[in-house]
Amino acid sequence: MLSKPILALDTSAGASVCLIQADGNVRSASMQTPRAHSRELLPLLDGLIQEAELTWQDLQAFAVGTGPGSFTGLRVACATIAGINASLKKPVYSLSSLAITARQAGDINQPFWAIEDARSGLVYAAQFEAGVCVSPPQCLTWQDFLALKPQIYITLSDIPVDLQSAKQLPIVCSRELALITSVQDLEGCEHQAMWVEPVYLQPSQAEKNLA
Incomplete structure (x- = not known):
């Protein structure tokens, strides 16, 4: 059974976050400024948790959109959850960012x-x-x-x-809703211990420049 509350985020296209509580209630938020990810992502997550009257310690699991997508966005998302979870040591699930797009x-x-x-x-x-x-x-x-x-x-x-x-195809549902349904379908899926790796599928521009 999927442990809740679970906090999920995807930063492959803008930033979408959702919190699914133990009672099934869902809260979500988003921002569309990729350059601000590293500065504003943690406050966005913290605000969602406070709104639900929870603490970080109340969380039972995390889910992260691991790509493929923007190198910076994926790196920030995975590093943010790894940092938060260093002390919490909760399960972390990987979500395909293209699968989230498909749900839209x-x-x-x-x-x-x-x-x-x-x-x-x-x-x-x-x-x-x-x-x-x-x-x-x-x-x-x-x-x-x-x-x-x-x-x-x-x-x-x-x-x-x-x-x-x-x-x-037209976009018929928001990124946040697609993220929520992706998390709800994680029942029975395997997770990694404390972090997930970004799925880049190609070298970064810096790596290309060194080649």
Whole structure:
């Protein structure tokens, strides 16, 4: 059984956080200023906990969107939870950021792709069908992605290429709601002891510069 209260956050696209309490009540918040993540993320989390009249010690688990996505956003999220949990030592669950994006499409009864521009001519992509990931997240060139002949996709980013006849799905639910349902579906999932690692799928720009 998933232990609650559980605090979850995803910073792959803006920052979304949610707190699911033991009685099932849910609180959520968000911010859309990626450059402020390192400065404002902890106060955002702390405010959510205080609003629920809880303390950090009351939390029973954490969940983190581990990517793929922005290097800085993923690093800040994982490091923030690792720092908080260093003394609490609570279970930490990993969430796919592309799976969270896929949930924002609502109920789709045919295969579709969740994609995000990875810059430098690359794209993060994962395919979903009936709520299940059928092609795990990968980092492809746009040319290789187009060779897969995508028919339907959802994205939160501006796409720098022509996806030809592919249909873009509308966003029908908020990032916070998608995060909440992702956490609620963690029942029975395995967790790591105290932290999770970001899923980058490609070298950072600094690593590319050194290559």
